Amino acid sequence: MDTSAPLKDDLPCIACQQRLCRFVDGQKPDITPLRIELQRGDRLECMTGNCLKFWSVVRGTTAVCTVLKDGRRQIVALAGPRDAICGMLADGHSPHWLEALEPCEVCEIDFTPRAAILAKDARFMRALMDIMHDQLVRTSQHLITLGRLDSTERVILFIGQLALCSAAEDGTPRPVTLPMSREDIADYLGLNAETVSRILTKLRKSGLVKFLNRSEFVVPDLDALRRRLPMQLMNDQASVIGQFADGRTGERRAQA
Amino acid sequence: MDTSAPLKDDLPCIACQQRLCRFVDGQKPDITPLRIELQRGDRLECMTGNCLKFWSVVRGTTAVCTVLKDGRRQIVALAGPRDAICGMLADGHSPHWLEALEPCEVCEIDFTPRAAILAKDARFMRALMDIMHDQLVRTSQHLITLGRLDSTERVILFIGQLALCSAAEDGTPRPVTLPMSREDIADYLGLNAETVSRILTKLRKSGLVKFLNRSEFVVPDLDALRRRLPMQLMNDQASVIGQFADGRTGERRAQA
DNA sequence: CGAAGCTTTGATGATGCTCAATCGGTGTGG
DNA sequence: CCACACCGATTGAGCATCATCAAAGCTTCG
Numbered sequence A, B: 001m002d003t004s005a006p007l008k009d010d011l012p013c014i015a016c017q018q019r020l021c022r023f024v025d026g027q028k029p030d031i032t033p034l035r036i037e038l039q040r041g042d043r044l045e046c047m048t049g050n051c052l053k054f055w056s057v058v059r060g061t062t063a064v065c066t067v068l069k070d071g072r073r074q075i076v077a078l079a080g081p082r083d084a085i086c087g088m089l090a091d092g093h094s095p096h097w098l099e100a101l102e103p104c105e106v107c108e109i110d111f112t113p114r115a116a117i118l119a120k121d122a123r124f125m126r127a128l129m130d131i132m133h134d135q136l137v138r139t140s141q142h143l144i145t146l147g148r149l150d151s152t153e154r155v156i157l158f159i160g161q162l163a164l165c166s167a168a169e170d171g172t173p174r175p176v177t178l179p180m181s182r183e184d185i186a187d188y189l190g191l192n193a194e195t196v197s198r199i200l201t202k203l204r205k206s207g208l209v210k211f212l213n214r215s216e217f218v219v220p221d222l223d224a225l226r227r228r229l230p231m232q233l234m235n236d237q238a239s240v241i242g243q244f245a246d247g248r249t250g251e252r253r254a255q256a
Numbered sequence C: 001c002g003a004a005g006c007t008t009t010g011a012t013g014a015t016g017c018t019c020a021a022t023c024g025g026t027g028t029g030g
Numbered sequence D: 001c002c003a004c005a006c007c008g009a010t011t012g013a014g015c016a017t018c019a020t021c022a023a024a025g026c027t028t029c030g
Helices: A112-118 A122-148 A151-166 A182-189 A193-206 A222-226 B112-118 B122-148 B151-166 B182-189 B193-206 B222-227
Strands: A034-038 A053-059 A062-067 A073-079 A084-086 A096-100 A104-110 A210-213 A216-218 B004-006 B034-038 B053-059 B062-067 B073-079 B084-086 B096-100 B104-110 B210-213 B216-218
Touching: A062 A182, A073 A084, A073 A122, A073 A182, A073 B122, A084 A122, A096 A104, A122 A151, A122 B073, A122 B122, A151 A182, A151 A193, A151 A222, A182 A193, A193 A210, B062 B182, B073 B084, B073 B122, B073 B182, B084 B122, B096 B104, B122 B151, B151 B182, B151 B193, B151 B222, B182 B193, B193 B210
Parallel strands: none
Antiparallel strands: A034 A104, A053 A084, A053 A104, A062 A073, A062 A096, A210 A216, B004 B034, B034 B104, B053 B084, B053 B104, B062 B073, B062 B096, B210 B216
16 A cells, blocks of 8 residues: 555565565665664664664564663663664663664664655654554553552563463463563563562462473463453554554554 | 633644644634643543544643552653643553643644544654654653662652753752642652652751742752762753754753 | 573562551631 | 631551572573
8 A cells, every 4th residue: 555665675674564664765775774683782872862763673572771870770661573663762861772682683774864855754754653652652551560560560461461472363372482581571670680580480389370491481371360460461552543544544563 | 520612713822832733724623622621630531542632731730640450540641831642642451541630721632533634744743753752752761760760769850850840041949839749749750658758858858858838849959969860860852853854953842 | 511691599678668647738617 | 716627748657578688509601
């Protein structure tokens, strides 16, 4: 439906679901998507200042990350395959960056050279709004988690969301891989690594979660997890904006 | 409970800084901004489901609010004069609404009737993106606060931000009015009311904050507050997107 | 095998919540 | 005008939660 300018043939853009790369004009070389390989701990900076860089995750799990002056670290958001992250998260308060939590592949697109043109492109601006909105909903949800859930609830919610993403269509439980270390989980959930470890042990002993090894687990009964949470446990929200009646209603993010 | 009246031509839209109301076509009556008066505790729902409603606060302080099943309340964001809130914060997890923390005046615009047209309007989509981005930056900042600051730091940051907003151009301290109750502050900061009260007492006794009465205070030395924080204390970020070089570079939100 | 890096587990303490009592304004009715 | 009720704010006591520090166990990789 949308006229999408194809990427170079060797770069099939499964990553951003055409949200971004369709605005790359194959004829003009001023904007060239970059495929970037990241090892654990690698960072992509430039989330401050004026830049129109975007990253979409192709493989692996990344974190939008920040630190305070004294070294306290907070993971503001997680981004896995098919998630798009905007580099515009500039806030002067503290530095932000995108960090790989495991080996990752990321596609970077910098629209800066064509900013003036794209500003007049309704489809582009809408795509940006889509991304922002999506991120805003997730960040708001996470904020509630940090503000009002206790440590056990936070971990259960986290485990549950992962399990829900990996579950089969019919809800059959499937093994889930924890894509990050205990400390990363802690920094995401506003806890510390020991607390996370203790809670995981507790959940394992209670039978809510079965660990195959340190980084793989199965949730045998997702509803049992749900009953421990004071909120809905949902996979992903109807991403955006069925409001604009141009035929794209009720898009969803992840497709099985 | 709330008296709402159509916005007349004689009411200049100082509220949304032309961000939204400039897309209202005076000739066509399909979109009519409403001026709404709210008393403390009044709510504007419809932050779930598909709707293109926006509110911009004209007077007073409002909160984007949510509750968990067991009644725990979290204020996700505060919105005062000149702030715009989108009703699209739909997430299926928990209900959201806009709540007046004191007597308020809000301007409501529902763009739904013209959604199809506006979806093709780059300026409109960009205005939405502006609002989303602004909100996202603030929400991310607040998320860090809830994730990694202890209770005293949270209160100091909150007090400091209020003081900074009210300070004169040259930084001279001015009296600040606390626009909300202790419990509201607590629900914003992920604490409880008693803890907030205790911390405010502690800050008063330490001389960092001088209270004129229960809801008015002065910060005699803002830098002393800053030294207690592990992050920058900044008034407002360059709101958005100097990236798009069409002449509107470096807009700022509040103007003195 | 050994070293390094996670992870787990334990002991201990600080932080912040809960419950309860009191205080201080504000509004209402006698 | 005063007595009273009501609501929010304050203060205290006690306790649950979670962080810190330390030691030991597991994995991985050279």
